[in-house]
Amino acid sequence: MKNxxxxxxxxKMISLIRDNYDLLQALGSFGINLGFGDKTVRETCEDNxxxxxxxxxxxxxxxxxxxxxDNDEQISVPTLLHYLEASHAYFLEFQLPYIxxxxxxxxxxxxxxxxxxLKFYDEYAHEIRRHMQYEQKTLFPYVQQLIDGEPANDYxxxxxxxxxxxxxxxxxxxxxxxxxxxxxxxxxxxxxTATLHDIYENEVWLRQHAMVEDHIFVPAIRRLEQITKQxxxxxxxxxxxFGNATAQNPDALxxxxxDVIISLVQGMSNKEIADHLCISINTxxxxxxxxxxxxxxxxxxxxxxxxxxxxLVDISTVKL
Numbered sequence: 001m002k003n004x005x006x007x008x009x010x011x012k013m014i015s016l017i018r019d020n021y022d023l024l025q026a027l028g029s030f031g032i033n034l035g036f037g038d039k040t041v042r043e044t045c046e047d048n049x050x051x052x053x054x055x056x057x058x059x060x061x062x063x064x065x066x067x068x069x070d071n072d073e074q075i076s077v078p079t080l081l082h083y084l085e086a087s088h089a090y091f092l093e094f095q096l097p098y099i100x101x102x103x104x105x106x107x108x109x110x111x112x113x114x115x116x117x118l119k120f121y122d123e124y125a126h127e128i129r130r131h132m133q134y135e136q137k138t139l140f141p142y143v144q145q146l147i148d149g150e151p152a153n154d155y156x157x158x159x160x161x162x163x164x165x166x167x168x169x170x171x172x173x174x175x176x177x178x179x180x181x182x183x184x185x186x187x188x189x190x191x192x193t194a195t196l197h198d199i200y201e202n203e204v205w206l207r208q209h210a211m212v213e214d215h216i217f218v219p220a221i222r223r224l225e226q227i228t229k230q231x232x233x234x235x236x237x238x239x240x241x242f243g244n245a246t247a248q249n250p251d252a253l254x255x256x257x258x259d260v261i262i263s264l265v266q267g268m269s270n271k272e273i274a275d276h277l278c279i280s281i282n283t284x285x286x287x288x289x290x291x292x293x294x295x296x297x298x299x300x301x302x303x304x305x306x307x308x309x310x311x312l313v314d315i316s317t318v319k320l
Contacts, residue, residue, distance in 0.1 A: 007060055009042035009052050016041065020063050025205065029086040030055055030079075051076035057216060058083065062208045067216070075220045081143055084217065087209055088132045091202075096125045099198055106191035117177050124170035128206075135160070146224045157221040171203060253294060258312055260287045264300065265307045 007016055013036050016023055027034070036044045045052040054076040060066040069075060103121055107114035139160050178196050253261070256277070263273040270288075274281045292298050297306055307313045 005064070006066055007041065007056055007063075009045075009056065010040050012038055013041050013044045014038065016059060022201075022205070022208075023059060023063070025090065026059065026062070026083075026087075029083050029090060031082065031086065051079040054079040054083075058212055061216060062212060069216045069219045072219070073223065075216065077143065077220050077224055078147055080217050080220060081140060081147070084209075084213065085136070085140060088136060091206075091209075092129055092132055095202060096128065099195065099202065100125065102191070102195040102198060106188055106195050108188075113177075117174065120170055120174040120177060124174060127170060143221055143224070146221070146228050149228070156225060157218055160218070171199070175199060253291065257287050257291050257294075260284060261291060261303055261307050262312050264288075265304050265313050 005019065017027075030045075030048070030050050032044060032048045032050060036047070039047070041056065042052045044050075045055050053074045057067055057069065057072070057075060058080075061069075100118075100121060103118055107117055109115055109118065138155065139157075142155050142157075175196065178192060178199075256279075259277055260273060263276055268276065270281050270284045273279075273284045277284075291303075295303075295306060297303055308315050
């Protein structure tokens with residue numbers, strides 16, 4: 001049941017746990033240990049080097065669905081990344097094996113139905129493990145590259161988002177098997193009922209985990225990708241401003257290419273440039289391709305900025 005309270009930084013951390021015990025696992029994923037006494041959320045987060053705003057965004061979204069994150073620039077991507085990595089480790093290293101042990105103790109593996117239930121669980125666990133390991137090996141390192149400001153590869157978060165589907169079909173089949181064919185004796189019935197309850201709890205946790213990824217993490221990475229692209233363009237221009245004069249640089253502009261840039265900035269068409277420089281139109285087009293490749297600048301405005309900062313033209317002669 002939704003709590004409907006919007007938690008804030010000055011609320012006591014113990015109040016959040018008292019209202020929703022499911023947050024206990026989230027605390028561990030954020031790197032927050034128990035024993036915080038009567039400290040507020042802000043105090044507890046600061047003591048554990050956790051971004052308070054991001055912690056509350058995840059908590060309020062997971063508990064009550066609060067939050068619109070498409071344009072939320074306050075979300076800390078490093079905090080989110082640590083939270084998701086730790087959540088994966090908890091689920092793969094503890095929770096999946098724990099439920100497997102519970103099932104094994106509750107079922108008779110010599111019984112065909114018991115073996116079938118365990119088989120279904122193992123297939124489900126394999127699917128979850130494959131899904132999370134993909135994120136660990138592909139998505140998370142990519143995000144860390146963005147955080148570190150390193151050049152991005154051809155991967156992007158949209159690739160992940162398109163393939164981030166549900167993995168609970170086998171879990172539904174497993175629950176139905178257990179519910180319909182519980183053993184008749186009291187001991188095993190109680191054991192299996194308790195295990196079924198844990199399976200339901202983990203289904204809720206996985207659903208919340210996927211929603212945090214889809215609604216908070218993915219929008220945050222989109223913003224980070226946009227920032228990185230803008231920084232790449234700035235680096236390209238700066239590199240050409242300060243480093244394109246060396247003869248050893250294979251991407252240095254030739255004198256003829258500089259002439260073409262000056263003509264473009266002055267508003268000439270390809271034909272006018274060809275006539276002005278006494279070259280063919282095809283040669284002009286080739287020069288323009290080479291300029292775009294070397295500078296990674298494809299717009300007239302970008303070329304104008306480049307020409308001004310490099311002294312190829314005087315700003316007073318440019319129609320802005």
